[in-house]
Amino acid sequence: MKKRTRHSRKREIPAPAHPHFRSTPLPWHLPKDLQDDPQALSRVETIMQSPGYRQADEDPDFLKRYETRGVRLQIDYLKPELLLEEHRVGHTIVAFGSTRIPEPAAARRRVEKLEQEVAEHPRDKGLARQLEIARRLEAKSRYYEVAREFGRLVGNAGTGPEDCRLILITGGGPGIMEAANRGSYDVGAKSAGLNITLPHEQFPNPYITPELCFRFHYFAIRKMHFLLRAKALVAFPGGFGTLDELFEALTLIQTRKIAPLPVVLVGRSSGGRPWMWTFWWTRE
Template identity: 60%
Template sequence: MKDRKSAILGKPFPAHPTRREIDLPGCRPLPPGDDAPALVRQIMANPNYRLADADADFLDRDVMRGARLQLDYQKAETLLRDHGIAHSIVVFGGTRVTEPERAAATLAALEAESARHPEDADLQRRLRVARRLNDKSRYYDIAREFGRIVGAAEGEHGNRLAIVTGGGPGIMEAANRGAVEAGARTVGLNITLPHEQLPNPYVTPDLCFRFRYFALRKLHFLLRARALVVFPGGFGTFDELFETLTLIQTRKIQPVPVILVGRDYWARAFDADFLVEEGVIDPEDRALFWYAETAQEIWEDIQRWYARAGRALIGTPTHTEGGAMP
């Protein structure tokens, strides 16, 4: 009745959104005995027939670097937004700074081996390094405690503030671990390296991202950053520290607290007062960071900085506030 009425009025019903009454020519079965099916299968199996976004070999070509850069940015950005991660406290530090028990065990083993081979100069050097790393293992506990403090604050602020690290071992592991122990979510921004770095087990699985490009990883470290807390570390730690200080110095990003944990280590590794005296930075640049020694001191310093700046540690995220780059 409806079809008849439709035909009478000359106004057909809407087409089905997916189904057809008659298959289009390209969908019809081929005649028996025809060689075409084998040829069609060969065509469809060819890598060039793959959808562009499903063709990993094509995406790996040099000419696709622009697309890869966009994907490296967009995946993490989209998923962080989906999970409501609005603000972050970024923690950097050495991968070789392990928890005290592990550092003590390594030192004990080297001491025993050194006693058996006192003439081995390389072994004596490794022993000296192990003693220093054992001394620095206290920073693992400080980072872990700081992660717990921020993790507890995350709950107070509606899960909008998160510890963010590079997702690797050492100090990064400690900060992620402390946040998890406080029942909070925690973020890891890992990087693809020729010698693969596995993520530490304390990063929230839904919030562990792996980047191809250091530049995009650095961008995501700072887009939501409300503070940068830097523990003793090596080249990678210095890289992130100096880049952040440069961005703040030039006001490419709004200033955020930058706290170096462990004055004894940093004053020897990085003499900012010397740079001021040499005239290569200004006194106000020296004031862009300071030192702290305990987890509680770090947290109180961050809160005090925001109170003095007249800004909220937790607020509405924008792309021009709280460390975000335009």
Template identity: 55%
Template sequence: MAKSTRSKNRLFYSAADEVEHAKYPDDVLCGNPQLCSSAYRLAYTDQDFMLSEELRPVRLMLELSKPEAVLQALGVNQTVVIFGSARTPDLETAQNLVEQLTEQGCRDQQLLAKAQVNLRNARFYEQARELASLIARESPASASGELHVITGGGPGVMEGANRGASEAQAKSVGLNIVLPHEQYPNPYISPELCFRFHYFAMRKMHFLMRAKALVVFPGGFGTLDELFEALTLVQTDKIKPLPILIFGREFWSRLLNFEVLVQEGMISPDDVNLFQFVDTPEQAWQIIQASLAQL
């Protein structure tokens, strides 16, 4: 059996110690069906059991607990959440593609149109990058203390935000998620603050647990989901009010007509005050600073 690693100051062995104690040499295991039985495994080392339907509540708790423990240990106490599309390219990439298609004399109008749209929307990548850099540079000097940028950890706008923080020599957080297709964290997240989730619900909870402001750039279904969940939580007093900044008025005004919800009695007139439109990183940062000063 493995030698004990218990500390002199510890009464009970740790779980890690017990895993070592539970190991048997191959010659002992050989021909012993009781020791080889799955029932005999320590519950927390039995992967089949841990991944069973019955253990879903435990897995949910683990996804809440692990990032929480790491973030507390590393002193991440206040965050600015930056949401946005994973499909938005950086400006250089978008420009290069348009130039390449033009030089090649591309006749595929759909492809050209898509490249032009990406070039137009690349400004959101760059604005997220600039805003995150602004937050990283200026928040340590503010009365409220350091703010950490946190994103969904993917490409696009999320990458832009993590990149901006990294360029300002600041740590930033990424909450990546397992998807059916390949999904990798962007390379600008601080490695020790790069987390991976299975459950969207736990991921979204971590976005809000330390949030001092949300900045929502143009995006698709995922971004809309994150925006409307945050609005609902504030509307129903499940969380305290905080700045919810919707970046890019022209885009959002074409996509959503909040006044229709008011006119049809689906929301109260005051509910449209739960968010603000912004169009520049400087404007967003000023609103965030003003909110922090009131805390």
């Protein structure tokens, strides 16, 4: 008969019981018996429904408190950072621009619709004002195609659709940002979008790679992600948001808080064609 060794005896020690699948429940798996206290179950239900009983990371009211702002700032930064790393996004080309500049066909339809309404109501000053704005936007709609072509150029910079070493990144909204993301989408390349929570509902444009579309609560964290991997910044005609992002980047470059990078301004018109002005800061 084979002699049992110390090692073989150790392997015969049974594993601990499973914490959930048990023949005999643990004391905390069942509420107090109603025969001992008829009110016990209702008291337990009240306790479990109390906000204080919620697990901290599953309690939105707690996470939205003033005192937890530091935690919100951390996770607002961390989630996009981890996902960008998982997709091996190394560098980005940032494109800013107006959300109000539509593609030319949509701009033309808007003008024609308003022209018809103005013809039917010639004394309506509100309609006349809308038509004036629509015509200005139609004139600027050529920049939609410029931004779309730019998106194609960035998208073709890699070795294929799965190559995320260099991708285009925008604010994720409509207008110029949509056009730039759409250009990358046209050539099968991935691109990112950084949405922001606003008082009114905001929808991402449909051409962003789904797993690279993020929504931020804090503008500061969103701006940080715009520039963390940026190798160039291209600003098309836009409003306050575009100017805010542009001057933020210029200030960081001037004060050497970030490495110098080219900044391209698209928008000088000559003969109806868009030109590009480039500002380049060196390390000197």
